[in-house]
Amino acid sequence: MSYSNYDFEDFNNFDEFEPFEQDAPPIEDEENDDNDDSEEETSPQSRRTSPTWKYFNEQTTQHPGYPVCCKCQCVFGKKTGISTLKRHLESIHKIKIGNVKNTGKNQSILNFRQTDPWPEKEKNERDIAVVEWVIGDAQPFRSVENLRFKIMINKFDSRYQIPDEKTVKTLVVDYFKEKRKNIQEDLNAIPGKLSLTADMWTSTCNNDAFLGLTIHYVDNNWNLKNFLLDIISFTTRHTGNNIANAIKSVLTEFNLLEKTLALTTDNESAMVVCGRIIAEELTRELNDQSFRHYRCSAHILNLAAQQGIKIIDDEVVKIRELMKKIKHSTLRCDRLRELCSIENLTYYKPQLDVETRWNSTYYMIVKFQKMLRPIEMLAATDQDIKKFVPDAQGWIKINDTLTLLEPLEKATVLLSASSYPTISDVRFLFLGIQQHLNDYIGKEEFSQSEVASSILQKIDQYWEVVDSSTLASTVLDPRTKLTLFSAGEESTNAINAVKRRFSEYHTPMSQPAVINHDNGEIASTRDYFHQLKRRRLNNSTALNITRPSTGIYEEIDRYLALPCDDNVAPLLWWQVHFREFPALGAMARDYLSIQATSVTCEQAFSVASNTHW
Numbered sequence: 069m070s071y072s073n074y075d076f077e078d079f080n081n082f083d084e085f086e087p088f089e090q091d092a093p094p095i096e097d098e099e100n101d102d103n104d105d106s107e108e109e110t111s112p113q114s115r116r117t118s119p120t121w122k123y124f125n126e127q128t129t130q131h132p133g134y135p136v137c138c139k140c141q142c143v144f145g146k147k148t149g150i151s152t153l154k155r156h157l158e159s160i161h162k163i164k165i166g167n168v169k170n171t172g173k174n175q176s177i178l179n180f181r182q183t184d185p186w187p188e189k190e191k192n193e194r195d196i197a198v199v200e201w202v203i204g205d206a207q208p209f210r211s212v213e214n215l216r217f218k219i220m221i222n223k224f225d226s227r228y229q230i231p232d233e234k235t236v237k238t239l240v241v242d243y244f245k246e247k248r249k250n251i252q253e254d255l256n257a258i259p260g261k262l263s264l265t266a267d268m269w270t271s272t273c274n275n276d277a278f279l280g281l282t283i284h285y286v287d288n289n290w291n292l293k294n295f296l297l298d299i300i301s302f303t304t305r306h307t308g309n310n311i312a313n314a315i316k317s318v319l320t321e322f323n324l325l326e327k328t329l330a331l332t333t334d335n336e337s338a339m340v341v342c343g344r345i346i347a348e349e350l351t352r353e354l355n356d357q358s359f360r361h362y363r364c365s366a367h368i369l370n371l372a373a374q375q376g377i378k379i380i381d382d383e384v385v386k387i388r389e390l391m392k393k394i395k396h397s398t399l400r401c402d403r404l405r406e407l408c409s410i411e412n413l414t415y416y417k418p419q420l421d422v423e424t425r426w427n428s429t430y431y432m433i434v435k436f437q438k439m440l441r442p443i444e445m446l447a448a449t450d451q452d453i454k455k456f457v458p459d460a461q462g463w464i465k466i467n468d469t470l471t472l473l474e475p476l477e478k479a480t481v482l483l484s485a486s487s488y489p490t491i492s493d494v495r496f497l498f499l500g501i502q503q504h505l506n507d508y509i510g511k512e513e514f515s516q517s518e519v520a521s522s523i524l525q526k527i528d529q530y531w532e533v534v535d536s537s538t539l540a541s542t543v544l545d546p547r548t549k550l551t552l553f554s555a556g557e558e559s560t561n562a563i564n565a566v567k568r569r570f571s572e573y574h575t576p577m578s579q580p581a582v583i584n585h586d587n588g589e590i591a592s593t594r595d596y597f598h599q600l601k602r603r604r605l606n607n608s609t610a611l612n613i614t615r616p617s618t619g620i621y622e623e624i625d626r627y628l629a630l631p632c633d634d635n636v637a638p639l640l641w642w643q644v645h646f647r648e649f650p651a652l653g654a655m656a657r658d659y660l661s662i663q664a665t666s667v668t669c670e671q672a673f674s675v676a677s678n679t680h681w
Contacts, residue, residue, distance in 0.1 A: 120153050120165045186227050194228050199239045209233045209240070251297075255322055258285045261358075261658040263330035264297070265666045266315060266339070268306060269673040277302040279314055280669045283324075284486065286657045290643040294486050296672050297322070308341025316346065326354055330662040332362040335371070335530075358569060362537055363530065365483050365494050366665040369476050369501075372526035373426035376519040380469055383462045384429060387436050390443070390456035391418045400446065400453070407442035414438070427480055430473050433466060468508075468516040472523065475504050475597070482593050483664040489638050490664035492545035495538040495552050500597040502527060539565035544656040546641040547634050549627075563628075566655070567621060573651040574620050620651075627652050 124135040124144075135144040135153060139161050144153065157163040185191065198212065210233050211217060221230055231239065262285040270277045279300040287293050298318050304310045319325045331346060333339035343361020350356040377384060394400045395418035408415040416439055421429035436443065447454035458466060479497040483490050505524040508514050539562045542548055553559045627649050633641065638660055646653040 118150055118165070120150055120157065123157055123161075123163065124153060184227060185229050191228065194225070195231055195239055196243070198231065199236065199243050202236060202240060203243070209237045212236050252322060255283075255324065255327075257288075258327065259288050259657070260286065260654060261327050261329040261661075262324065263332065263662040264315070264328060265332045265663050265669040266311070266342075267333065267666050267669040267673070268302065268311070268336075268339075269670075277306065278673070279311060280672050281315060281318055282669045282672065284661045284663055284668070286639060286661050290639045290657070292486070292488060292639065292661060294668055296669075299672070306338050308338045308345060311338060311342040312345040312349075315342070316349070325350065326356065329358060329658055330360050330362055332364060332663045332666050334364045334367045334666055358572070360537060362491070362662060362664075363533055364664075364666045365490075365498075365534070366480050366667060368527065368530045368534070369480050369483075370424075370426045371530075372523045373430075373473060373476050375526045376472065376523035377426060377429055377469075379519045379522055380465055380516070383458055383466050383469075384433070386456045386458055386462070387433055387466070388421065390453060391420055391432060391436065393452060393456070394418045394443075394446075395420065400450070404439070404442055404446055407445045408439060411441050411445075413442060426473075427477050430470070430477050433470060437466070437470065465515050468514055469519060472505065472508060472516055472520050475501050476523075478593050478597075484667040486663065486668045489541075489545070489660040491538065491662040492541040492548065492638065492660060494534060494664045495542045496548055497597055498527065498531070498534055499552060502531075540569065540655075541659045541662060543628075544652065544659055545638050546630075546636060546645075547632055547638065549632050551632055563624070566624060566652075569655060570624065570651060571620065573654040623649055623651055 123138050125138055126133055126135055128134075128136050131143050133146055135146075135148055136142070137144075137156065139157075142156065142160075144156075154165045157165060186194065201207065202209065202211065212230050213233050218230055221228060262283055265282045265284070267280050268277060269280060279302045281297045281300070282294055283297045284292065284294040300314050300318070302310075302314065315331070316325070319328055328350075331343055333343065340361070340363075347359050347361060350359045394404060401418070404418075405415045416435040419428070419432050419435055421432045443453070444457060447457045475497075479501060482493060483497065502524060505520045505527075508520045509517050509524065511517060514520075542552055543550060543562050543566050550559050550562060553562045638656070642649075642653050642656045642660075
């Protein structure tokens, strides 16, 4: 658009032409004043010092003496004020110029480097990168307000303006809502059924309660997958009915009611009621009798171990107090570190146990045991430490207790994983623990027979629940099949548990692609329990002999006829044999996704305190 034929003296009657639309970055001056009158719009001093004039040229050949916008070539009148020029920059080019106070004196201005910010598209891309960092690294929203963080980002990209804490929170919520929409596509792609874990968590900061829900399934490539499906703000009473309604609401939202096979929670009474309500309602509304509530196996082991530890409480209290005195004294920690170095032993930082986690007590005692010699040397010159060092008889009790608790600790670690099937290991591990405890209950020279009996009593209390809930998954594990069941009624019940659900899967399935699974991380623990299994089998002369079936159950007989493979990854085995056993393979894909513990959901809350809402 040309302005050569206009009489620019007429510009006195209005401020500016309709400007061209063009993106431009905001410039922020080092001095800001909310009073726009602080600058004299037409004063020569203002024209010389205001940063506004960096964006206007009065020396153009075509319009000498008239302010011409360097961004869009818009021409203004000779007497156009600074305020008008600023409004043009801010409204058309999104450039905001701060006010310079005119004190009547020659004023020096700090010339910070001014750079154009990114246009909206490029800025949004960078905002998303910050949001993904905040989410992925569990950073508090306030981290973007950190001065050093801002300086670092400015060094990397001086054109990027970091959003503030409030904006980041809004962006995170928007990002979550967008991803939530995409979750449905992933859920629709699940080939079979899925299982859930749930847990309640209450913030120690404000007592706000939340219900977490994680989802677990085996995908088309026979990989066990899991992710956090939802965290629900829980403002009502923590009753089984309210928890069940909240879980059903999420399942309904994602169309998962018919696909849900199992829910694993801890043994808290409200969770048990919740599981029963969901099972009853799915049976009534969908005629789905396959859904089942599973008790967290790690929680059962925790209850059993805690009951046993109470019997040796005096010795545990001594070790706890000793560790506390060392941990809370820098001088004692330094001295113990020196003594460990002298003895060529590894120094372990003193650890205190947590009442709700029995294995923390186990690890505390183990650390104490490994540093026993340096601790005795420290106690020789420190009377406060010496009175808490167990005597010879106390050490016998502690060592015997560690012997009892060792398989419980190994089982807890193995069952708490979520990257490989765990539900089929529950029976295998619990039977091994029972055999281990029985071995020591009858030993007269063993000092902790009473502890062993107490732990076994608690495990037996939950055994009926564990037994009935692991029948099908144990048979569908190619490493165990019927080897964990005695001949006769036990084996028959296990086979019938598979047959009751088998007809639902009796359809041909296609063969998925072959992949590799790493089984090395759990091999040593499984070897430990295989020794207990062989010990148990040596005490029994019964053999599992099954009668051949006909009709649709013939596939089950062919599967059971194959030898067990103790060292194979279950999902890899079923992937290779899926075409040979299509119905059982589909069934195994569903049942081996069930979680033995609710640890996965609990871990989702372990980083929650890092996020500032």
